[in-house]
């Protein structure tokens with residue numbers, strides 16, 4: 341098998357030791373990458389009940405069987421662990437350059453356990469591993485740290501995955517960045533790194549990865565650059581990026597506003613994609629070998645406010661969570677808030693949603709100005725946003741409470757404040773309203789790592805016969821459109837297939853924006869790419885099975901970690917009608933229909949509908965009955 345190293349690095353930080361596991365073709369075909377590798381090791385060597393911020397938690401940095409090849413949109417670093425935010429299986433993916441570099445450095449994944457007795461970073465170069473002291477780096481922001489590490493190692497091509505002060509201070513939604521502008525954003529996996537005193541992992545590989553048919557891989561990349569980029573979905577991503585969603589969600593009547601109390605933000609013109617592009621936007625960036633180059637970059641140079649373009653720019657999720665949801669429309673303030681979250685490594689979605697929760701508490705008298713360290717946390721108060729982020733990063737005053745995430749903060753505040761929290765399994769919902777996309781709602785409720793918008797294509801891709809999803813994913817068995825508002829059996833089937841498919845994309849280290857139905861590269865070309873990299877006859881069915889296997893494994897991990905069927909829920913707000921805009925008085929999801937949909941999904945997955953536990957027969961079918969031991 342080509343395209344892999346066959347080696348997984350295991351690092352014990354407590355004893356400053358490392359070893360290498362080798363695996364053959366069957367392991368790689370069965371687990372393919374990402375969460376597949378991680379769950380294999382988590383079930384082998386870790387108790388699902390461990391405290392997430394203890395040395396016994398495992399932190400896995402994974403690539404896949406195709407990452408590192410020069411194909412389109414396959415650069416992803418997948419980090420998994422037990423999440424300190426949800427208390428269950430945690431996973432987050434990032435683009436960039438780090439994962440391809442790890443492959444070139446000789447490893448397919450790094451499995452980390454233990455805790456260093458002082459701050460340190462790992463240095464991995466061409467198969468060699470060193471433990472380096474990082475006392476001088478601790479507390480510094482990420483831009484400075486990357487420069488210092490490259491200077492110390494004498495190589496400016498070193499790729500650095502690292503944490504900033506927010507993750508060091510164990511903000512429960514602390515994240516991990518590589519190359520300063522790419523983020524393993526969700527689930528608080530940066531806090532796990534912080535709890536291990538691990539500031540960074542620097543990698544450098546000077547050997548090229550062996551690929552079975554490099555010419556074919558390059559042909560697929562050239563097709564994407566020339567033909568794929570003519571397809572509207574790719575063209576839009578390149579020109580406006582995800583910020584196009586600001587306008588489309590507003591027009592639907594579902595732009596998250598005022599902590600989900602409204603679906604319309606009156607100042608939408610200030611924050612829509614075109615405005616960003618035409619004002620403080622700069623030329624976009626991309627990831628390793630990817631011709632789509634969809635990453636936003638912004639720059640501000642005002643006397644009182646400077647935003648450094650090296651930290652990228654806000655995606656739609658961030659403009660929603662640090663903008664409309666707080667009723668803040670200043671692009672400069674949102675861009676600065678985004679830069680702060682990025683260089684101090686905290687997740688923008690959870691940060692914004694936790695602040696929105698605090699604002700609603702403040703406006704309803706559940707938090708006083710004194711309790712907020714003198715800040716007036718009214719919606720729309722842009723002067724409060726940057727100081728509050730600073731407080732969260734440093735766990736200072738009210739920031740210490742909000743660094744715990746909205747669910748834990750509500751438990752401490754009490755007084756009925758939990759009704760202002762919108763989360764699933766402890767993770768704050770992303771900026772997509774499930775009342776207009778019920779499939780996204782099913783995914784929020786069912787995702788093993790809590791509410792997240794990157795768990796399937798969204799419902800509008802399957803709304804009618806001419807929808808791009810219907811036209812491009814027939815090989816998955818999707819033939820008919822489904823109403824975005826329905827929660828009937830046809831929606832359950834559609835999103836079960838999409839969940840498995842999306843999981844497969846994630847496990848392959850592929851970016852959803854590269855592949856149908858969210859990107860230009862068709863399914864047959866994806867399979868072609870996998871075969872050209874590996875030199876094996878790997879099929880779509882085999883890859884989908886690997887994904888389904890991992891979903892079963894993560895489900896069991898969560899049940900063993902203490903979750904139950906009761907945790908597969910949707911926030912109450914989405915069972916209420918919209919209060920404004922074109923959907924005023926409409927939109928509430930039918931509670932009973934939604935519950936029936938969940939139970940149907942359990943059955944379709946071969947899970948016991950009473951308990952949501954995968955049946956033994958299902959585990960045998962997927963070849964993972966070994967996890968029962």
Ligand code: SF4
Nearest residue numbers: 627630633634851853
């Ligand atoms: S589509 Fe965008 S995010 Fe995805 S790999 Fe390409 S440049 Fe990176």
